[in-house]
Amino acid sequence: MKHTIFFLFITLPLFRVNALHQSYTDSLMQALNTTESIEERIDILNELAWEWREEKMDVALQYSDSAYHLSQQIQDIERQTTSLKRKGVVLKNKGDYSTALYCYEEALAYEIANNNKKGEASCYNNMGNIYKKWGDNKPALECFIKSLKIKESLFPGSITLANTYKNLGYFYFTSLEKLDTAIFYLEQAKEIAIEKKNAALEGLIINDLGLIYHESEMFEDAFTIFRDAASRFETLNDSVNMARVWDNLGRTATYMENYPLAELYHHQSLSVKKAHHDQIGEGIVYCNLGDLMLKKENYSNALDYYNKFLNISEKTDSKQNIVTAYQGLSLSYEGLKQYEEAIVFRKAYEEAKSEMDLRNNKEEVEELRIRYNTEKRKQQISTLQFEKELHVQALERSNQFNNALMLISGLVLLVAFLIVRNYQSKRKASQYLAIKIEEINNQRVNEIMQLQELKIMEAVIDSQEYERKRIAQQLHGEVGSILHTIKLYFNSMEKKFNSSLNESKEQYLKANELLDKVTCEIRDVSHSLDAGIVNNLGIIAALEELAGSIQLSNQMYVTVESYNMEERLESRKEILIYRIIQEVVSNVLKHAKAENLYISLTRREHDLNIIIEDDGIGFDVEHARKNGGMGLKNISTKVSHLGGDLVFDSKKGHGSTVIIDINL
Template sequence: MKKYILVLLLAITVSALYGESDPGRGNLPDDQRIADSIRIDSFIRATSSNPDLTEAVRIQLFKEAGVQSNQKGFRRLEAMTLMEIGSFYFNADNYDSARVFFTKGFEFAKQHKLDRAACNFTNNIGSCYLLQNKPARALQFYLQAIDYARQDTALSASALLNVATIFCDLHQYSKAISYSEIALRGGDKVAPVVRASAHLRILKSLYKSDRAAEAPAQIAAIEELLQAGDNPVIRAQFQVLQGHHLLETGFSQKADLLADAALGLLTDENEDYLSAEIYNLKAMTQLALHNTKNATLYLAKALAIAKKKGEWMLLRDTYFNMAKAAEAGKQFEEANRYLHLYEELKDKTRGEEVAVLLNTLESEYETEKRSRQINQLQLEHSLQEGQIRQKNLINYALIGALIITAGLSLLLYRIYRQKQQLQQRMISELEKDRELDITRSILLGQEEERKRLAKDLHDGLGGMLSSVKFAFQRSKATDGASINETRYTHASDLLDQSITELRRIAHNMIPESLAKYGIAAAIRDYCTSINKSGELKVVFQSMNADDVKPDLTVSNTIFRIVQELLNNVLRHAQAQQAIVQLSRESNTLSITVEDDGRGFDLSVSAKEDGMGWCNIRNRVKFLKGQMDIQSSPGNGTYVHVAINLKS
């Protein structure tokens, strides 16, 4: 049963790799790259699903697909070929070969930063070790898979469930429940078979730890999952687990009926992996009903499967049940032989339990507790070998080590404190320098605005007023008595234009709508003025931000940020259209400016920031906000600024 669940989890990890994107090399046209990716992907799927291929042909086809993927730069598909070869050997019970290809896949995924693939490869390596009766090694790789999942419980669910299985087999039921519950946190993102198996692990742990009163919630969850999509294997597992519980609580007849129902769910695909445990249950129910002969027949079937598949825990339990059956049949010599075989496997299990416990303590960084346990084990071993005379020497060595450790700890603590104080001073100095840089940049920005204002007044408004004066002088008739109407009208028009220009300059300094109606209205007016100029089409969108009215200094700074971003678009982007979005969520105000222009290289821009970008960055820092810039040549520019209004 354990092997079949691991096969299902392996299939889930393989399908997860099919779902990842794989852009390939950028020197191929998009259509060609997509076509090549689909062709190789389809080839791998067809090879995997063809039951008529021999082992040699199947492996060769996968390797050829890997070579093609490598040539095209399809890293995901190259990892997929290694996963498929490893899965083939895994399903054929060749765990050493499977582990070789899973390990190659893990190194490849780590090299190319394919974290999802790395997670799945390490999880499958752990499953190989688990089925080779090395649960301690398996646990190390399962925990590594959980780490690669990066807190994504849906991705790590399979590894978490495998960890729960190890602890359940080793009778550490509280840990089995804990890891199963973590696996369920992914909700509907987790595959139904994983969720159902997690509930089964919790249910079994509750039964084994005398917490049957908590079982109904788990039973309801399993039945709900089975109703949503019936899975014969999960249903059979559920019936076997319930049957064992009924047998232990004295309901032998009901347990026997559940065993028969589970046998009816067996198919050719799952019989080898599931039937042995069902035969064990059937044997125990028959033994409880005093049908020793039938019990012996079922146990013989279970033993044959357990030996064939190498399921050592199943083999251990079968030997124990055969000893009970032989004892019930008064075959005491046979009972003693089976009990001896059971004890050999049981002693082996105890050794593995210690190894798993130590690895678990290491993974949880329980250093102090682990050290006490190791010292205690070493002391007991010394006493068993009769080396009592070394006890005092060990104690002296421990005392000396403690004294040295205490002295070193005090010295290291003082060094640490000095480093901390030095770092704090450096941080304070850097903070002061940063504040000076921001202030200097703001002052430079203000100076630039003053220069621009002076230029507007001198070149724009000053020139227009001079023209008005000259026009009025010429509007007089030559005799000094009458007025030339045409020239007078022209002078009046020039005066109107001067007034308009004056308003434009005043609006650029502090928009009137900014003080009256808030930041959204001011930005909307500014976007409208750009649209009227015909230089650029600007679409403005306000989402829950029309009533945002921070103090004038903050509002003016936000307006200048938007103004500078749009000026950059007008001067440099060669864009046809820009979108400006202003949105508010709780206390966060978000500003987004996006254009369809020529874009730029961010790595080059970081070295050659002009005054415009410098002013924008420092205004954002002044508001204690955050800014994100995304751009590349030919793909436009996207700028997002987030400001906490409370700060």
């Protein structure tokens, strides 16, 4: 009985909402069939387009198109703009991003012309979401910031502004991976939500903050934050958002190795997903439970949960979830030492992943083609408009010329007389001016060349970081996946070994040991190439991880000290400084034969001081510079790009010290 009441408590509000929605749309249709006013028909059509924007998108498009054409007929710009925005949101929901963007750009032009700031902000926000869908983060951020600035001036301290802060914070977190900035905007949103006593919005913001702490592997803090979010939704009896937070609590508890609590939260979430007939959500919970069982090494239960996840994923045709399910099933069979089954699902995982990657690449190419054609079409329209304007201007100039011809003829003699009279004096002044202009131009050329060198350097550095990240992902993903499959084959062979084949088994065990070593080496290389930890946790955490990996390899003992480094530096600067230190450390490992390495970072008022000192064999600095050592040259170039100073202090037999001062 208690479970029946719980089910009704969750589902009755849904039935009521659906009934109200149907009643409202029925009344709109009735009004549409009875009204004779064109303006009222347009308003009703736009409202119907909005009501059906998700459930009946093709119908919604027909309504918005009808509203648009009627608005054109009566030349009602305001209603025409509303129709364009309705059409834009439906096209965005359908995935036709390029046409949606075109609608919003046209609507934006009308809003700017009519000085409708609220409508302008709405257009920028929707355009930003489209660029975000494309993964084009720079124009997305520009649109979001423009929308934010307008809303800050129009709606200070409002829920509208709080939602904008929240969305921008989430964008910085998920798309730009700038966690400090994400937290800044989310905290601003939270302040407004608290002030306005909006517990629902406050809960959503707190949940987003918890995700950031979880991503930063601060699991204890994340768990506390998620519990705070859950308490908001429990007070509001908001079961859908409670389930969302329970999922996050379950995942965080899994990482904290509090497995009973993790299982409890996931099952609570599962009951809500089943009550709402949310198949995709139900499947995700099964996946989370499968991950939990893998952590507990309960491979039989993991297998059961991943099979349920796979069945739902196949029903809903979710390619990404199918790939994840195959991977989970392979790992479960591997844990049960059923290697042949593990290999079957490993192959299925790799084939499905390759197919999905290929499809995604094709979709990206198609999107680029559509965007190119859209931009080309817009350029052609702009060119035609420009040519028309030129033609009109040419006619006007022709009339003006005819009218002024007589006046100009009368002035010619006077002008000629003045020119001759002043020719000599102007000639001297021109010569002097030419000399000055040449000096200024030379100075400008030098400045432009220096600026161009800086731009080239930035482009090279960005390109290097992109290539490092790509190679790291390829090593970790594709090569790591192949090695894991080979490992499964080895484990399968081990079960089939005859006890009498001792020599063969010894060779097998040696090969297996080497395979494990290669896997670890590739993981270490991919970590060293990818600067992700610098972006997420900062340069000090990245250097401490670097020190730990060196010490584990027993190459030398590394000490990292920092002073006044609590505040993060700008992201690109942190990555570049990390690469400089990484290169110095690499040189020490290769050449110094040192037992100890000391790294110190001290933040002062206007600069950052870095000291890297080892107790190795040292080297002749001048000799290394004259012989063009690439290591020293690369370090010097990167320090110079940051506008810093670099000093190498070393003698043979006395170790080495590198001192770097970088302006902040």
